[in-house]
Amino acid sequence: MLRSCTAGLRSLWALRGRREGAPRLSADLQPARRLFSTEKAVHKDWALPNPSWSKDLKLLFDQFMKKCEDGSWERLPSCKHTCTYKSEDFKTYFLDPQLVEGEGLSQAQLFTRGFEDGLGFEYVIFNNNDEKRTVCLFQGGPYLQGIPGFLHGGAIATMIDVAFGSCAAISGGAVMTANLNINFKRPVPLCSVVVIHSQLDKLEGRKLFVSCNVRSVDEKTLYSEATGLFIKLDPKKSST
Numbered sequence: 001m002l003r004s005c006t007a008g009l010r011s012l013w014a015l016r017g018r019r020e021g022a023p024r025l026s027a028d029l030q031p032a033r034r035l036f037s038t039e040k041a042v043h044k045d046w047a048l049p050n051p052s053w054s055k056d057l058k059l060l061f062d063q064f065m066k067k068c069e070d071g072s073w074e075r076l077p078s079c080k081h082t083c084t085y086k087s088e089d090f091k092t093y094f095l096d097p098q099l100v101e102g103e104g105l106s107q108a109q110l111f112t113r114g115f116e117d118g119l120g121f122e123y124v125i126f127n128n129n130d131e132k133r134t135v136c137l138f139q140g141g142p143y144l145q146g147i148p149g150f151l152h153g154g155a156i157a158t159m160i161d162v163a164f165g166s167c168a169a170i171s172g173g174a175v176m177t178a179n180l181n182i183n184f185k186r187p188v189p190l191c192s193v194v195v196i197h198s199q200l201d202k203l204e205g206r207k208l209f210v211s212c213n214v215r216s217v218d219e220k221t222l223y224s225e226a227t228g229l230f231i232k233l234d235p236k237k238s239s240t
């Protein structure tokens with residue numbers, strides 16, 4: 001298993017390099033890279049443009065890919081069927097191995113990647129390791145409607161959780177959300193693009209405090225602000 005993980009990891013990052021001509025990551029970006037599990041399927045990286053992406057989303061994506069060229073930013077690949085954490089990490093916490101590998105979970109996939117292209121969550125996350133922050137570019141599709149014409153608050157909360165989770169996991173490894181606190185300030189138009197700027201504010205023992213704001217592409221509209229608490233899992237405790 002470990003061997004196939006490593007091989008998968010290598011091929012994922014090789015694929016990334018081939019697709020985008022991405023530069024080699026500097027050594028200090030290695031922690032983020034190590035977090036990826038690629039044990040079964042590295043066939044598709046979902047954090048790449050598809051035909052459903054709007055002009056705004058593609059434009060922002062290109063701008064951030066440019067920022068990746070000097071190594072200060074990195075795009076985080078996103079798999080659908082495999083846990084984005086190393087499964088070895090989670091096996092430590094979820095002592096029943098069936099929870100991680102059982103037949104019953106063969107259908108399991110990441111909630112945010114379970115929609116057809118363009119209908120649900122279209123997003124990509126970029127990480128700046130030195131500044132301990134991430135930027136998530138998010139286009140919420142028509143299946144995420146709440147009030148007619150606007151995104152469901154739960155969809156925004158989900159995306160904030162994913163953005164926070166990535167930001168926290170890069171520093172903390174295997175983490176879980178303990179608390180999310182969101183102020184919804186303006187409704188987000190369905191199918192528009194928003195930018196979620198997340199920041200690791202404080203690391204205190206196993207606690208990672210994060211915050212974010214959700215803004216329009218032109219940055220003029222502040223849609224939401226949130227804080228979160230993530231807890232680094234304790235290998236001595238079972239979570240089940």
Ligand SMILES: CCCCCCCCCCCCCCCC(=O)SCCNC(=O)CCNC(=O)[C@H](O)C(C)(C)COP(=O)(O)OP(=O)(O)OC[C@H]1O[C@@H](n2cnc3c(N)ncnc32)[C@H](O)[C@@H]1OP(=O)(O)O
Pocket residue numbers: 031032033035036076084085161162163165166169170176177178179205206207229231232233234237239
């Ligand atoms: C390249 C890299 C890519 C990155 C690749 C990753 C990509 C990633 C993408 C996917 C991202 C998906 C993101 C979804 C993330 C979920 O959806 S997680 C699911 C939702 N969350 C849950 O189900 C968690 C349920 N809760 C629990 O299991 C347990 O409460 C926890 C959170 C594990 C903590 O339990 P514990 O380890 O026993 O912690 P415990 O000893 O009770 O508390 C530790 C400390 O935290 C404090 N604490 C705990 N809970 C709280 C709370 N709610 N409020 C305040 N303080 C608290 C305690 O007071 C204590 O403080 P100190 O005494 O140390 O000062």
